[in-house]
Amino acid sequence: QVQLVQSGAEVKKPGASVKVSCKASGYTFTGYYMHWVRQAPGQGLEWMGRISPNSGGTNYAQKFQGRVTMTRDTSISTAYMELSSLRSDDTAVYYCARDMRLRLGYWGQGTLVTVSS
Amino acid sequence: DIQMTQSPSSLSASVGDRVTITCQASQDISNYLNWYQQKPGKAPKLLIYDASNLETGVPSRFSGGGSGTDFTFTISSLQPEDIATYYCQQCDNLPYTFGQGTKLEIK
Numbered sequence: 763q764v765q766l767v768q769s770g771a772e773v774k775k776p777g778a779s780v781k782v783s784c785k786a787s788g789y790t791f792t793g794y795y796m797h798w799v800r801q802a803p804g805q806g807l808e809w810m811g812r813i814s815p816n817s818g819g820t821n822y823a824q825k826f827q828g829r830v831t832m833t834r835d836t837s838i839s840t841a842y843m844e845l846s847s848l849r850s851d852d853t854a855v856y857y858c859a860r861d862m863r864l865r866l867g868y869w870g871q872g873t874l875v876t877v878s879s
Numbered sequence: 880d881i882q883m884t885q886s887p888s889s890l891s892a893s894v895g896d897r898v899t900i901t902c903q904a905s906q907d908i909s910n911y912l913n914w915y916q917q918k919p920g921k922a923p924k925l926l927i928y929d930a931s932n933l934e935t936g937v938p939s940r941f942s943g944g945g946s947g948t949d950f951t952f953t954i955s956s957l958q959p960e961d962i963a964t965y966y967c968q969q970c971d972n973l974p975y976t977f978g979q980g981t982k983l984e985i986k
Contacts, residue, residue, distance in 0.1 A: 807966055
């Protein structure tokens with residue numbers, strides 16, 4: 763069965779970077795885009811971008827351009843999302859989600875990133 | 880970017896009621912519209928894809944419709960376990976934007 767297991771919660775200071783991992787299992791990792799979505803406390807869902815695990819090609823939401831980097835390591839079926847120059851309003855739960863023909867059919871459990879001085 | 884406008888933002892209904900949520904896209908997205916359910920502290924769950932297709936394993940009381948710019952999501956008979964926040968999402972154009980969500984409560 764498809765599983766996406768994310769890394770644990772992080773606490774970062776403003777200006778720092780965070781790198782969240784998403785380990786995939788139960789399917790061919792290179793066969794499907796991986797998306798990243800975040801949710802600030804009490805707020806809605808916000809699409810951040812996606813990566814093709816096959817080619818490494820990425821598409822980012824304009825809002826995060828220049829601050830976000832999505833990568834992957836196909837040898838361990840893991841996708842990564844790194845966000846830099848963290849601010850307090852980056853405090854959120856970050857989810858990875860696997861594409862399934864233009865829908866997000868499988869989600870990780872989420873990783874809470876807290877940005878606080 | 881395509882803007883997705885959901886309404887209402889919150890809704891209170893009784894068990895057994897028929898509940899409908901609407902989602903409007905700022906431009907034509909054909910049928911590339913998905914609906915997700917999110918319960919507190921949990922990841923979202925896909926319920927409906929391509930506007931009207933029920934994801935495998937999802938109860939048949941959930942349904943979706945529409946195309947172009949106007950879409951609906953319906954629960955035919957509300958159950959206590961349906962208490963959640965529901966989101967629409969367009970996957971026609973990048974970025975794949977979400978609606979702001981509809982919080983559903985039991986009256």
